[in-house]
Amino acid sequence: MVTTSNKTVVFRKTPSEYPVAGEHLDVETRELVTDLKENEVLTRNLFLSADPYLRGRMRPSPSYIPGYVIGSPLDSYGVAEVVSSKNPAYPVGTIIYGTVRWEEYSVISADRISSFEILPKARELASRIPLSNYVGVAGMPGQTAYSSLKAVAKPKAGETIYISAASGAVGQLVGQLAKLQGLRVVGSAGSDAKVEYLLKELKFDAAFNYKNGSVLESLREAAPEGIDIYYDNVGAEHLEAALEVLNKYGRVVACGQIADYNTKTPYGVKNLMYIVAKSLRVEGFLVTDYTRERKDFLNEISQSILNGDIIYKEDITDGLDKAPEALIGIFHGKNFGKAVIKIADL
Template sequence: MTSRINLQVRMRRFPQGRVDPADFELVEFPVPEPGEGEVLVRNEWLSLDPYMRLRMDPRRSYVEGLRLGDLMPGGTVGVVVASRDPTIPPGARVVGTRMGWQLWSCVPGSALRTIADNGVPLSTALGVCGMPGVTAHYGLFVVGRLRRGETVVVSAASGAVGSVVGQLARIRGARAIGIAGGAAKCRYVVEALGFDDCIDHRSPDFEARLADATPQRVDVQFENVGGTVMDAVLARLNEHARIVLCGLVSEYEQGPASGLRNTRELLVNRATLQAFIVSEHLDYWPGALEELAQWVRSGELRYREDVTEGLENAPAAFASMLQGGNFGKKLVRLDDDPVIEQGVQ
């Protein structure tokens, strides 16, 4: 008899401040057989995303927090190995947000999207042609109501969401200014992605450089980071500016956030601040995904992936990403052949 052994990463303890790889444990677990309506998937790529840190926090959030011993949540791309959902045949490539940090996932077929062979690499279904890409699209065009000729400033500009935001702004005919950590990321954002400028938030003259880069001030602030970076952009708002509150990654690992000093700018500019969660707008996804894939195929939309090998290295990669250690969409490539044969008779 052959049995497959799954490898899972679970939360062992609540992180105290910064995530530590010791906050996780690797567990071996038998791979279940799919029940009625379920699909068994061998995962090939795991996405690491900042929201996972919010799930590891016992404080109230927009999704339920994890309990000790829970499987780490996460999106994956994989191949269907067995199926009891007639709409998803074995061999299909699928993406799902409920798959978790594991080599094998057994989930309802309704939780999966089949990836059409649409001329873009599979891994992009977790990045530019997946949740982060749709987040950029929805945030910029629907929440930000971006118009041609306006100025957008986006933080974490070399990352999964931010890199798409600035490029979509350029495609729409707007001016795109990025904020990123370090000279290499800033150079990439301008030279490879075509932003008009990118400012290093670590540089001592960050605020002055941001002012120089935004002579017409800022119409859309696409906020991914929060804290002092957010505060610096508030100081540059234009009248009737829209602040797209997408994320606050600099605040996920600390207690109370550093206070904003420039809230007066919200009042004097009659600004609108709106937060959103992309998973609450599922009707929007199909059209946006199609458009994103088209731009990737045409070369108008570029992307970069930062790949870690092996599930066992996911905790350290995740901890690093939350401190800006990633350069591009953070992915984990799972083992080519994770099947462990046991007790073959």
């Protein structure tokens, strides 16, 4: 029996409000048996995606996504390299993308391995498309932006879109795709540096720091003609302000409500009557319902990255030791760009 030491991020305890590193999420070193059965592979895990929705997995079941199990590792979308294989479809050296446990190495069972996508060009393109991109702009958050903008927002050139958490994993791509489609793009974020990034780097038409005064007033000023689409990553006050400012037949893409993920007393939205009065559509979606678009998305987005049409800011945390803080930091708005955990380089 061959074993290896395996640093692991473990779910310790269900948080009732903000999770705390060391209390709810903790790092420990475990032993991993690396002997493989038929069709199994051993991976060296490289990059992990730290996403707001993972907070929803830190709740006791029943929930709408499988919850983390106390005492077990976290998992999330990630990129890994096959370093040992008894599966001819996933030979040594293959770069794969899928649900990766937050640990240095994983043995992936025969029945789980088929859920992983092979990234055939990832190694060859690694100098121009960093591997971290596959958990961000070219991964689930990127496809979330791409598919939901198209299928839920149904944008028309000349319309105005407002994006909250606009420098985040999804928001920054939504904004750039909307610009490419001829929309007027307004964003908000939680620091002046983020706002500057939106305006200077991403060329948003307007942006504001929501911490500097009322969201509603800032939004009104940034979108004096109203908005047609609200891309909601935040909920609460932002959603209420957007409902106020949305034009007739406006749409809300309900992507996330991070403002309420860590509180026992969620914000009460009081102006839902606008949905009736202005014929609005507020719609959620599951990115996993768009897997048929995954290939097209990956081709398009890779080409856009290579062409320089799309840029993407990542906030990379180095090593699993700091992974709990990195994940928790998202809920405090500490990440600037897509939060990624790097375990190892190729």
